Amino acid sequence: MYQDTEAEKLYSAIEEAARLVGAACSREKVWPVLTTFGGARENAMVVFSVLTGERHAGHLDYCLTIPPEIGDPYAHALANGLVTETGHPVGSLLSDIHAQGWEVSEHFTDCSAVNGFKKIYAHFPRDLQKVSKLADLPAMPRAVAENLALFDRYGLDDVAMIGIDYKSRTISLYFQFTPETRPEPETLRSMLRDIGLPEPSEPMLEFAHKAFRANFTLSWDSTKIARVAFAPPLGTGLNLSEVPARVEPHIERFATTAPRAYAGERMNLFAVKWLPTGEFLEVCSYYQVSAAYEPVRLMETHKEQA
Template identity: 55%
Template sequence: MSKAAEVEDVYAAIEESARLLDVPCSREKVWPILTAFAPFEGGIIFSASAGERHAGDLDLTIQVPRRVGDPYAHALENGLIAGTDHPVGTLLSDLAAHCSVNEYLIDFGVVGGFNKVYVHFPRDLQGVSKLAGIPSMPAAVAENADFFARHGLDDVAMIAIDYRHRTTNLYFPLPEGIEQKTVVSMLRDLGLPEPDEQVLDSVRKTFRVYATLGWDSSRIERISFARSLDLPVVSARVEPEIERFVTGTPYTYPGERFSISIVKWSPDGEWFNVGSYYQFGPLQWEVLMKILT
């Protein structure tokens, strides 16, 4: 398949998914990002957030092809994001110098544009203390080391760098799930209300928890719990178009569509994000199979 045909196929899937969400999709905005990061050698994930304050966009996570060495520099060169002298602009290169990175992924919104780079290193898990010592890492990582240790969050498999919001996410794999009392303790320590019983029971099957931190504050801005899609819990708490999206997006592999649901908590409240895999990368499939089988 030619590069142009491949990009066209992915763009058609994006348009279809955006229609399910009633989100406007502009070829003029999306096409430059797709062509900059083609060919699509690995995973592609569609995702969306529920709730008035968080909805209104369709997000794409795309594995960066081997031809692109530094996805942040590549995004700058292609005019997808503006440069900055903030530490967020050097974190990717600092991570690459300290970790054995297995793959990179990018995240962009069809409305909002280029957002993030994911640095994925599941074969070389990093401890919080080592990550805290990386020069451009937010000081909040070190300042919350005791919180992570107290709740059994020891090893990090992936870091997301959000260039628009100037935050970073630390992703902790939990192949055995998480105990309800641990979730309650985490939320209590962060000054957040305890969830209702149905959500709390659902969160037990979390395979990844991630914390959002920034450079301007020592606090954990958001805590999120990801699991395979729990449609009954999600359906009762989101707009109809979110359920329509997560059960109707196109996908390219045999068998049933694989989707996830994420519950997020911050001082602003609780909300849900859902994701649907359009295409798997080999490493993503390997990691998920270890967790879900």
Template identity: 45%
Template sequence: MSGTSEAAELYSTIEESARLLNVACSRETVWPILSAFGDAFAHPGAVVAFRVATALRHVGELDCRFTTHPDERDPYAFARSNGLTPETEHPIGTLLSDVQKRCSVDSYGIDFGAVGGFKKIYAFFRPDDLQEASRFADLPTMPRSLGENGEFFARHGLDDRVGVLGFDYPSRTVNVYFNDVPAECFASSTIRSTLREIGMAEPSERMLKLGEQAFGLYVTLGWDSPRIERICYAAAATDLTTLPVPVEPEIETFVKSVPYGGEDRKFVYGVALTPHGEYYKLESHYKWKPGAMDFI
């Protein structure tokens, strides 16, 4: 299979990075994913990134995500057939295929953990073909919270700005990523009122400073509640010292431990807010090209 050598190189990078971060990494968990999607790494437009987060549930994990461009292969069916994720009767098991029937998907992304294994699939839409959140709200497999919050999305100018949908199979949640977000959404006063409206924790001054530099945001939805479970604001940088906030010690360790390709390094630094507080995450691009869609 084309891309086998690239997959092997990436596995060695993950293994070494995990060691430096004191994260458990076994070949039995990681290699089957890289091997199954090996052709993705040979694609000239491939994007590969690593991520860590400060939330307790993310401690001891190193996440990796990569793009895979459309072919005749359905990425979720392919993952199941290769034993990467189990069959499920939960609606999330058919949601991606329902989305594919409703609109054209430009490319896909795969997310996995060095410890947790296969986790997510991302469906990317073309930048000139952003989708309307309301277009997906009536899908029987979609969390009802998408429709329940339709007025909220429309009022903030987000309804027609959906650039990516992310399907988290172990957590049984859906992420809705908004691109070309109106600048007003990142003003401190708007962030405060937005978080208050959807029942999130009061933001710290640090969060507000980072939010003012954000380029995009996303919300996390589940099937058990009509409410938005989490909202995340993300800022991009090639030098972390240019960010308006300091980074955590564990994130500094991550930056020193994972390599990057090309002459310039690129980071996406995000702050996620829940009803119980906030946490931070950093994505470091290992392989990317200008103009490629960012993960958040």
């Protein structure tokens, strides 16, 4: 899909971002993704991301828009050898979503610089879906239905995106907030306690409270929620000194100097993640971003009402 020069330019940027954080970058794993999911670069979103914490050291992920002419990204990934068919429900979920006739604005793929293809996202921000409706999809993990009472208890209802991880066989539900429906810090604390995740710090709760989206990761193998993330809006000139978490020097260097293909101020996003092993910060640096990218509009809405 990419012209060779476009692919080489993006590969070099991924390689440079990986170098900044001391991560490995495998051309053997990255190049097939670029040639499979290339497209019109002027309309594409490309973002690099890393997690804080020693256990996440040496890893860089990148996410990019899948061209709209690829109607079924999973089938395309299969045909190009990025993933193999296993008969597991994870391979049917995207088809279930498409069968509903929802207005899917775009798809993304999320990949590792060293391990290759991981995920496909279906993004439907203009056609938000109730989580109870998603629970009824044939291939959806039973864990979604099992947690409907918890979602309802904490006002989690409208879903804007689903991420499907084909390697780990998990899904992520991305709940949409308005400035008026963002959960309060004490509500977040209670929710994390109910889920069984580690006790959060006060500063991280306050930071997460500003979220415009939250994502919950679940699997087919357990009814428990595996992890939770809250993302305040992306924006220009975000300052790591305002983030209430220790940020290693190499991640600060990444956040401030990672390659980008646009002029003006740098676009970043910092998200809080709670896993059974603790709380972490995901640091995202946008390599390319379009004004048509829906979170850009949401960013402005949330900032106006902050």
